[in-house]
Amino acid sequence: MTAHDAPARAASIAPTVGLWFVGARGAIATTATFGLAALASGRAEPIGLVSALPAFAGLGLVPLANLVVGGWEVREGSLAAAAAELVANGILPAHVVEAGAEHARAVDARIVPGTTTRKDAAATPTARARSAATGREQVRALVADLAHFRATTGVARVVVVNVASTEAAVEPPPAARDVAAFERALDDGSELPPSTLYAYAALSAGCAHVNFTPSAGATWPALRAFAKTRGLPIAGDDGKTGETLVKTALAPMFAHRNLRVLTWQGYNMLGNHDGEVLADPAHKSAKLRNKDAALRSILVDSPGLHSHVGIDYVPSLHDWKTAWDFVHFEGFLGTRMSLQFTWVGSDSALAAPLVLDLVRFAELALRDGAVGELAHLACFFKAPLAGGSHDFHVQAAGLLDFAARRSRP
Amino acid sequence: MTAHDAPARAASIAPTVGLWFVGARGAIATTATFGLAALASGRAEPIGLVSALPAFAGLGLVPLANLVVGGWEVREGSLAAAAAELVANGILPAHVVEAGAEHARAVDARIVPGTTTRKDAAATPTARARSAATGREQVRALVADLAHFRATTGVARVVVVNVASTEAAVEPPPAARDVAAFERALDDGSELPPSTLYAYAALSAGCAHVNFTPSAGATWPALRAFAKTRGLPIAGDDGKTGETLVKTALAPMFAHRNLRVLTWQGYNMLGNHDGEVLADPAHKSAKLRNKDAALRSILVDSPGLHSHVGIDYVPSLHDWKTAWDFVHFEGFLGTRMSLQFTWVGSDSALAAPLVLDLVRFAELALRDGAVGELAHLACFFKAPLAGGSHDFHVQAAGLLDFAARRSRP
Amino acid sequence: MTAHDAPARAASIAPTVGLWFVGARGAIATTATFGLAALASGRAEPIGLVSALPAFAGLGLVPLANLVVGGWEVREGSLAAAAAELVANGILPAHVVEAGAEHARAVDARIVPGTTTRKDAAATPTARARSAATGREQVRALVADLAHFRATTGVARVVVVNVASTEAAVEPPPAARDVAAFERALDDGSELPPSTLYAYAALSAGCAHVNFTPSAGATWPALRAFAKTRGLPIAGDDGKTGETLVKTALAPMFAHRNLRVLTWQGYNMLGNHDGEVLADPAHKSAKLRNKDAALRSILVDSPGLHSHVGIDYVPSLHDWKTAWDFVHFEGFLGTRMSLQFTWVGSDSALAAPLVLDLVRFAELALRDGAVGELAHLACFFKAPLAGGSHDFHVQAAGLLDFAARRSRP
Amino acid sequence: MTAHDAPARAASIAPTVGLWFVGARGAIATTATFGLAALASGRAEPIGLVSALPAFAGLGLVPLANLVVGGWEVREGSLAAAAAELVANGILPAHVVEAGAEHARAVDARIVPGTTTRKDAAATPTARARSAATGREQVRALVADLAHFRATTGVARVVVVNVASTEAAVEPPPAARDVAAFERALDDGSELPPSTLYAYAALSAGCAHVNFTPSAGATWPALRAFAKTRGLPIAGDDGKTGETLVKTALAPMFAHRNLRVLTWQGYNMLGNHDGEVLADPAHKSAKLRNKDAALRSILVDSPGLHSHVGIDYVPSLHDWKTAWDFVHFEGFLGTRMSLQFTWVGSDSALAAPLVLDLVRFAELALRDGAVGELAHLACFFKAPLAGGSHDFHVQAAGLLDFAARRSRP
Secondary structure, eight states, X not given: OXXXXXXXXXXXXXXXXXXXXXXXTSHHHHHHHHHHHHHHTTSSOOTTOGGGSGGGGGGOOOOGGGEEXXXXXSSOOOHHHHHHHHHHTTSSOHHHHHHTHHHHHHHHTTEEEOXXXXXXXXXXXXXXXXXXXXXXXXXHHHHHHHHHHHHHHOOSEEEEEEOSOOOOOOOOOGGGSOHHHHHHHHHTTOOXXXXXXXHHHHHHTTOEEEEOSSSOTTOSHHHHHHHHHHXXXXXXXXXXXXXXXXXXXXXXXXXXXXXXXXXXXEEEEEOSHHHHHHTSHHHHHHHHHHHHHHHHHHTTTSTTXXXXXXXXXXXXXXXXXXEEEEEEEEOGGGOEEEEEEEEEEEHHHHHHHHHHHHHHHHHHHHHHTOOEEOGGGGGGBSSOTTOOOOOHXXXXXXXXXXXXXXXXX | OXXXXXXXXXXXXXXXXXXXXXXXXXXXXXXXXXXXXXXXXXXXXXXXXGGXXXXXXXXXXXXXXXXXXXXXXXXXXXXXXHHHHHHHTTSSOHHHHHHTHHHHHHHHTTEEEOOOOHHHHTTOXXXXXXXXXXXXXXXXXXXXXXXXXXXXXXXXEEEEEEOSOOOOOOOOOGGGSXXXXXXXXXXXXXXXXXXXXXXXXXXXXXXXXXXXXSSOTTOSHHHHHHHHHHTOEEEESSBOOSHHHHHHHHHHHHHHTTXXXXXXXXXXXXXXXXXXXXXXHHHHHHHHHHHXXXXXXXXXXXXXXXXXXXXXXXXXXXXXXXXXXXXXXXXXXXXXXXXXXXXXXXXXXXXXXXXXXXXXHHHHHHHHTOOEEOGGGGGGBSSOTTOOOOOHHXXXXXXXXXXXXXXXX | OOSOOOTTTTOSSSOOEEEEEESTTXXXXXXXXXXXXXXXXXXSOOTTOGGGSGGGGGGOOOOGGGEEEEEEESSOOOHHHHHHHHHHTTSSOHHHHXXXXXXXXXXXXXXXXXXXXXXXXXXXXXXXXXXXXXXXXXXXXHHHHHHHHHHHHOOSXXXXXXXXXXXXXXXXXXXXXXXXXXXXXXXXXXXXXXXXXXXXXXXXXXOEEEEOXXXXXXXXXXXXXHHHHHTOEEEESSBOOSHHHHHHHHHHHHHHTXXXXXXXXXXXXXXXHHHHHHTSHHHHHHHHHHHHHXXXXXXXXXXXXXXXXXXXXXXXXXXXXXXXXXEEEEOGGGOEEEEXXXXXXXXXXXXXXXXXXXXXXXXXXXXXXXOEEOGGGGGXXXXXXXXXXXXXXHHHHHHHHHHHHHHOO | OOSOOOTTTTOSSSOOEEEEEESTTSHHHHHHHHHHHHHHTTSSOOTTOGGGSGGGGGGOOOOGGGEEEEEEESSXXXXXXXXXXXHXXXXXXXXXXXHTHHHHHHHHTTEEEOOXXXXXXXXXXXXXXXXXXXXXXXHHHHHHHHHHHHHHHOOSEEEEEEOSOOOOOXXXXXXXXXXXXXXXXXXXXXXXXXXXXXXXXXXXXXXXXXXXXXXXXTOSHHHHHHHHHHTOEEEESSBOOSHHHHHXXXXXXXXXXXXXXXXXXXXXXXXXXXXXXXTSXXXXXXXXXXXXXXXXXXXXXXXXOEEXXXXXEOGGGTTEEEEEEEEEEEOGGGOEEEEXXXXXXXXXXXXXXXXXXXXXXXXXXXXXXXXXXXXXXXXXXXXXXXXXOXXXXXXXXXXXXXXXXXXXX
16 A cells, blocks of 8 residues: 555545636646646656645545636636646656646636736736726626636535735735725725735635735735635645745754754745746745744744845746755854755645645535634645744644544544 | 753752763763863853753753763773864864863763773773673673762762764674573673673663663663663663754655655765774664664655665764765656755764753653653654654654653642 | 857768767667757757867868767667657657657667677677677677678768776786787687777777777777777777766866865765666776776875765666765865765766767877877866876866867868 | 975075055954964965965965065954954964964054045044045055055065955946046045055055955056056956855866856855955945856856856854855756855965965066066956956966966076
């Protein structure tokens, strides 16, 4: 026996579940979509899927073969074209893309235009025009998209997952404070971050909402409250896939050994579309904040910690995120030592299975009637909505505890 | 308030505790001895001491100022000479050695010749001659050393800690099986590993025994049983100070993310006396076995794992252990990624505070009447005597749990 | 204008040149063969080819499109099968292999069985049986292969290049001493390393001989003398493609700055067939000797240099050689500093273009009537046959000097 | 015989030479000053001194024992205090500082206040007040300092070396254009960079001028022309001590192998006073420009090269500059490979011996009557004043050629 479940078996009579992407033809969604086809057909093992570990076998998670994919996308193109770029850069194997071509065409047919800011509208002509509409009108159209998806596919429940490029960071406006304020802003023509409109629409349509990015999503008090009002679960923010994952796995070691971390410098290089967007300082700041906060919360006993996180756009790397971290620490009698690591990972290959995990866990929450921030999913995020420890091992133990409790008869 | 306790305060009326080293002028013992002086006088903060973390403040551990140091040593020299070498190599600060000179002279007066194998006897003329004596006679002399230490210092309890150079690995002989067999071998002139004689003597004298090395120590069933017969606690084996610590902190991350580790290569370079001894393949094998076993037990879900651990003697590094690890792993859809790290740490500066921690925890166990392998100390060892998970975070949580339970009124 | 020549242009009327591989379906030869097709058709740029640099444009080197490939191979299979493995491991792009399929089939038709040792004969059933034949009979057959290649292709000149797996290192036997002794061994049934038989056959057939491996090849005095007798050029040994290239580019920096290198540790990991062969200590020793000697000759002013070169077989890496080097050095007033590097390179992608370079330079030597070891090709080898500096920059300057002198009207 | 000369021997009757620092109590000057004492007394070997290599033995360079040190400094303090900080950070050995104490006190007595910008005057109260004076008046005072140094020490020749902290980068003003324009600016109260005033004063006083920093120094056409008018040699700019040295030693390897460098990212971390100054973007830009230009000039055949150089201030590192470079390159058939290196070096220990080298070579140039930019010293600088190749090996060969030519009888 291996560590993996058998996703495709005997899934035919179980109800299907909708996976609705924000950013449905981005690298993560494309990888997840083709990956689903490969997993459902048994051509790939579920490596990288947390939910496929034996510990979660008793939860009755939705089989991967029962997921029906659709979503919003503001850029033109097709899943095939997006996949071709990933094949060229060594992320997706050519045979997976070939075998999944038909599946991808079916998904493509369920991808509809998304919304964008007025500023970006010119650059993304295929998106719904924001200038002509209030937030309320946008939301109405987005809700209609979800209703149509439900109606045409017959999915029992829908999880909306934001994997779109990071938005520019903004200070939460007054509209962020409570539901009433947010709804006034929907009506009065205020400019609201697209991620919040998607989140509001998802919750309005009775979907669970997962924010895999550092964008606002359902983070604002207004939207957290709205999720509770609607009796729906939310999870986020910002998938913990690479350097931050390693950081939050390593930093507790220093803390428990009472070694004083003097400096933790992290340099990230990224060359895909996400990297290009992050080259813009406004977009970068949200990401960096989450990366640094996680570290500082673990190393509270290292007073005077000097830390730095950089992200540089390096086109030749494409999706291959390469990060170098340097940790300078002090031990017994002031002796100074160091640890450095280099991480070379495909951002999409790391993120895609976690997105599938989150859909499965969020769908279970929908079935269980769980409401609000799902604390047991903290291990997936750089900035867990429900707060709690950033220590990856504490978070992972939390998910295992949840599974143990939930699996009991 | 900081994360550290105040070792020196109000320790005067509490009973003193003996810390008796096997290898009392080696780099670890020398660092610990001078470090104790610096901590007791408040000239250094207890960085690197686990037992100084707030979580352990309620345990009533013996104050560091109450530790009285002595021990066995087979090589000639003085603590001052050993310290001078450590100062030259940037391990011990010159001011710590100067300030601790008087304290070190007092300890030096309590260091007595140890025992060695017949083979090594010629090379270490100051050691008690093994050729002239049976194991029983050796033990008798060692027990007398401990009795004299108790009598002259008035310490309430004694913890014996093995920090001597790693012995050549041997297959456990028949004498290892049970107490009777071991005692027969003591009498019939069989050659037994010195570390087992030290352990037997320590337990005979009513001391707790901690094995910070991969040598046999109290690992054999015979000695474990003897500890139980004598109603004494033991802990070991092989301090988890550097590369293995990082390994067992990182490997669980791969396991929990269901990433398949294909290869884990670890290259260790070391230039101190321990490195010189490990250059001998027989001595090296014990160390390598522990390093590799820890990894494999965590990565059970990575079938086909290819792993390698090398240790090379690099004189120019002296005590600065430098290790490079390369982890090749497979993620979603077969995508291959890598993590590599370089660890540069002073072996002695990492080990010394852990040795002090172990003495404090073992002394508490003596007071509590704990018997046999102390499972809650697993986080300190590469090959915990009580078995259990090698996952550093699970081990660390185990120690915290112990502290929480023990601290309750 | 770019730094590259246009290999395909106007090559039709020039005479063709034979490139005859020892190991014609190994990873290097396969990469070179498909690469030739891609370069000749203009589908690839000559990146990685030294001979394509502007500095060599005036030499009248044979156009790549004029090379006709054939060779010896002891293993079964086809270039297509060998290429498929390289595609799977990300060395050869799929489109290059598809486009070169016809070219590869033509080359496959010119690949004939090679020779092997008696010991290896059982493992390689397709090889010419050694047990049944003296060296002389083997050589006769090999010479006939070359004659048939010339006759059927009409090539003007032939360069034989050894890219077969490294042979077990042997102490040069008496037969190595001079031509007469070697020829006696050919006749008396002595076991001679296959690489020397190939070299003797190549020279007997009037071909230039290039040894890209650390095997004996034409290294022995007997074969060097034979080349001179035959008036033919030879070059070798052991292609300088990866870690040693970096080493010999970096070490001169320390020498010129008068920094004392204390330690240079090099750890190589390799997963292809070559790595498998090198896992055998006998095969490894030849390689390691060359790697270490190069370093020591550059760092003559670092007395007491401690150096180590390791090679480990890491199957998951396939052709992706990954090396970590650690350099510990001493500067002003004894200050100790370090440089470490990690090299991740495809062995075949690095070697293949150099092999094509060597064929072009060796063919020019044949035309020029150059005899014996070609000193100006030192920059291509770990152990240059003509000796001289191992400093890569001195070697590279030597090749540029040759080009400048040779290009003059 | 070793690679080193014997600086102290038989130097007593030879004339003495003045080494006059700009920034005489900075880390570099302090290290050089104490190092001189150690070398002159034979307590240290001349490791790290290029001029001590056998190749330069025939040049008749001034013995190190004949150098008499003085200089300008704008900060308060003493060499002893500066050295204590370097001892604490493991740069200078304690015994070197103790043994050199008397020598340092004598040098301290020859250190006089320097000049600074109006903006910095408040922060450096010990500097000569700029606000009260024109450039001309400043220069007059500086020239008087040099005259007094000559008169009181009897040195035959003086070399002025700028090792002060990097100035804020400025666009060359009109005053930079020619001597007349510069001298007008001296008189009309214009603010000129202190480094140019020091350079003008040095040349006015008949000294050679070496600029080891990226500050303006004698870079401007006005000052280069002035050097020629005065018949004096100059050398600079910006000492090539660490990451750039490695870069310019490695980059030629890629160029000669016709490997296309796609990306070269360099991350530098530095914690000493220089790092603090460079944390200011204006000061940083000069340094980064030199680092990047060197790389680009070597990799001209890598069109589309993406490069980045970052410098971050990391206080815990003090003088230990730690740099990580990542090189992503393309080889045969588009295969992408990488090289990364980590450099850990003491900035002062690397720079100090080169400064002594430059004084010796510049003094020889003074004796030889060499005028203007000294092209043979290019290997010492990131931005050689005389231009030419940035390839370290070409530069090093240039210095060896000079030595060979100059040494001939």
